[in-house]
Amino acid sequence: MDVHQIIARRIRELRDAKAWSLEALAERSSVSRSNISLIERGESSPTAVVLDKLATALGVPLASLFEHPDNASATELSPHSSLRDQPVWRDPVSGYIRRNVSPPAWSPIQLVEVDFPRGKEVSYDTSARDADIHQQIWLIDGSMEITVGDRQWQLETGDCLTMKLDSPIRFRNTSRRRARYLVALCSLPLDSRSAR
Template structure:
């Protein structure tokens, strides 16, 4: 199945399964009713950031929309060759409650992410290039071989300020139960030199 067709079908199925109208879905996700209708009719492919909003509003993992279960090899989500290309490495795991993605961010690209559901922890590891991340309103630079762990239920942003594509992995860990408040995990930076030989 074409990935955009799968996405459109999955969105409509999830919305109808909840008994929601397009208006209700728009309220829950912060995405316009018109855009949601276009996505469901496969007339428009959402950006990665829009798809994150939809997944968060529906309280489902991001890979729900881009990793059809019948596919052995997940494909990259690259609508209209956008600046951020997301490929599932390990799609949603029901037992372990995580998604793991390989992400390429084009030179000069900026991607802003709305907060995920309460209790989500994100781990970012830069494979090649340099990644800037905005957490708690502060920009941090992460070099290849280093990582950052942070609470994903706060707004955050990814930026590539260089002339080369930045490649990083993102592991999104979802709570097994709805968290009552913020997760206990703090923002943590690691790099190869922090690890004992």
């Protein structure tokens, strides 16, 4: 299945699960109804910023928009993910490439590999969601400047940064070469905080 069709079906599936109309999702995400409609029909190549707005409104991590829609029971989904089957997507604005590494079988952890072009940046107006979403970024190669809220870090090869997805985040490659990093995400229901 084409990555745009995966995104289309996942957004429609998540919206239907909340029993939201296109108008309701548009109001909550600040993405126009017509744009959401085009995305859900697989007729638009949304930017990373637009996808993050939709994911935030739907209360899920951005990575979940790249999961294969639930067309089989959890026991039938494979715990294995081969390279050729991992969805790859390119942000049409920054040119960054993300590959969902995680297998289709459910796991509380999602892995995403990102190839980020030199001199480019992406800013997300991330805010609180219906779940606590935590992520770690491990820089495999290159360097990245990452701003979370009002704090900024310069990551070099081998560095790792952890964060909670509840404030604006900016990824910026200030180096003269591409950067490659792994993102590990974990979602916890909000009610699990009292158990910690």
